[in-house]
Amino acid sequence: MDRKCNIIADNGCEMKISGIIPKINEDNLIKISNKGIYKRGLKDLESVSEAEISCSGEFVNISFGDIKVAVKDDFSGISCSCQSKTVCRHIITGLLILSECGVEASAETEKEPEPEKEIKSEKKDKSENKTIVPDKDYINEVISFVESVMKKGVINCNEGDIDTAVQLSLKAENTVHNNISLMLRGFSADIEKLNAKSAEFVSVNTFHLISRIYNTSLSIIKNSDSYEKLKILCSESKSYDDMANMSFIGLGAYPWSTKSGYAGITALLYCEDDHQIYTYSSSAAYIHEKTSDFNSIEYLSQSFKSHSHWQNSASMFQISGSSFRLFGGKANSQNRLSSSKNTFMNVSGFTTYSQITLIKDRLSAEKYLVEDDDYDYFAPVRTEKICIISAEEFRYINYDKVRQILEFSLYDGKNEYPCEILWNEQNRNAVSYIESLARKSMKLGRAFICRYINGVFVPVSLTYDNKINSFYFD
Incomplete structure (x- = not known):
């Protein structure tokens, strides 16, 4: 069908369009949605007779009928005026229109190398002139x-x-x-x-x-x-760089608070593409009188279920307990994911026990039993390591009233792993949960996801009924 495309291409719009078009193909469109939505979007394309393509800020807008789709390069920041929280058929139709009509815009203006060189030179000069003035x-x-x-x-x-x-x-x-x-x-x-x-x-x-x-x-x-x-x-903002679209397995989440007056939640994520651990955190200051309850486990438990993260308003419960593909994500050098609203997660289901089984060898806890863990002045804050313990039973459990720590060990049929949970405001649910679990039966048969810190294993979550249980928030 011949389509009339009104292309409003100014202020670098051609460059934005030309950057998106190569990424619009059947495989990518199915990845960000599914086959059913892709087919419906393809079918809707047949009835579109007129469309308008324009740019605003970092986004390319595709308007047809009473629908307006906005997209950033690499499919990040996708939104539709129909208010759908996921990638809908309108978005697929809009992207297909862009790939078909946008070629005109990308072909209209050729890139001029000289101005580009001048821009790069200008950026370089700005970087060279950077200063930090200490007080x-x-x-x-x-x-x-x-x-x-x-x-x-x-x-x-x-x-x-x-x-x-x-x-x-x-x-x-x-x-x-x-x-x-x-x-x-x-x-x-x-x-x-x-x-x-x-x-x-x-x-x-x-x-x-x-x-x-x-x-x-x-x-x-x-x-x-x-x-x-x-x-x-001195303090400078930690930069987050664009990352490829990748698949993650949620491994649970835990609450925390800092001496400097912040409390929050961190979700642990295993990346199936590069086999590394990533984290995603949300936090709030509790040092002021009006926000003092932000440090309580009641508030953190509410935050755990609050739908307020990324473009599709995901909850920490979903992020930490699901397998999903992340689009338009950003991460820093420490594998911490950004909370950018241009990031979109496509959930495929809850994290299952079979998924944990497949990755447990990569995250084996056994290697940490022989690590030298002596105190080092130059590295007193250890980078926490994430591991999986396939526990058959508790071997020992005791609450140390002097140290205010729940001590216990997990046995996997071969090794015994020393575990601890410090009792404090954020951890009291976890302490109660482990004590209750041990009272019911010392036999387990469950996989624990743990942080290895300063010579001990600190459980974060466990698998049950093919789901991840982040027991700090129950």
């Missing part, structure tokens, strides 16, 4: 505070020192010294635990923290004219 007065104030703490000893710190640390932290919040702000807030939280005689106070971690604040501050003063060094010492 030397603030840094010297921090150094004086830390030196006073070191002189009298951490054991002698009082409420006045806690207040000073908090004030210095607030002073640098959301500045280039935000990393020092976070460390100072962490130090104040440590002193509060020390004064309260809490089992959560760990002296070696506090000594490391105060040393790191001091060494970082001195290095900033020493390298105040070096952009490259200040880029490492």
Whole structure:
């Protein structure tokens, strides 16, 4: 059928269209939807007699009838005016129209190499002229505070020192010294635990923290004219780069809170394409009076089920417990996924026990039993490792009232794995769940997904009835 396409191609629209068209083919369209939706979209194409293609911001818009489809390159940020939360037949039709009519726009204007070179040169110049200006007065104030703490000893710190640390932290919040702000807030939280005689106070971690604040501050003063060094010492936003469309298996989620006043949820994801672990987190500050309940497990459990993530309003429950394909995703160097609203997940179903079985050899816990786990000043915060324990039974379970930790071991028929869950506001459901599970029967026959941290295994979730149970939120 001959179609009349009104192409409004300006402000670089041709380049956007030409970047999308090569990706529009049957395989890709079926991947982002399914065969049924693709066929319906293809059938609807026959009845479209007129369409308009335009650009707004980063999006290419395809309008036909009373429908408007918007798409970003690499199929990220797809939306339809019909308000569908998934890829609908209108989106398929719109993309097919774009591939058919958009060729005209992409052919109208040839790329001119010279202006492009000028743009690249301009960007390069901007990068070369980047500077970070440290607040030397603030840094010297921090150094004086830390030196006073070191002189009298951490054991002698009082409420006045806690207040000073908090004030210095607030002073640098959301500045280039935000990393020092976070460390100072962490130090104040440590002193509060020390004064309260809490089992959560760990002296070696506090000594490391105060040393790191001091060494970082001195290095900033020493390298105040070096952009490259200040880029490492000061706070800069962690960049997220576009990633290919990839398939993930949700491995569960766990709650957390930081000394610096943030609480949140992290979902663990196994990528079937590159066989790596990725994480996706959501967080909120609870340091203010109006948000103090954000740290409670009740609030975090509500957030776990809240549909507020990515373009299709997914919940952390869905993300952490489903197998899905991610479109338009972004990730940083630490494999943390971005919360960009241009990201879309296409869920294929709940994570199943058979899927866990297929990947358990890649995520074997056995290798960690022989790892050297001695404390290292230069790497005190270990990168957590994710593993799977196919547990046949509990071998031991005990709640240590002094350390406020639930200790237990999981036996897989060959090895015994030492496990711990610290009792706190976020973990109390998990502690109760494991204790209840052990009381019912020491026999298990379930797969536990665990984090391996500082020589012990910390369970995050387990498989049951072909689903992932993130028991921290039950």
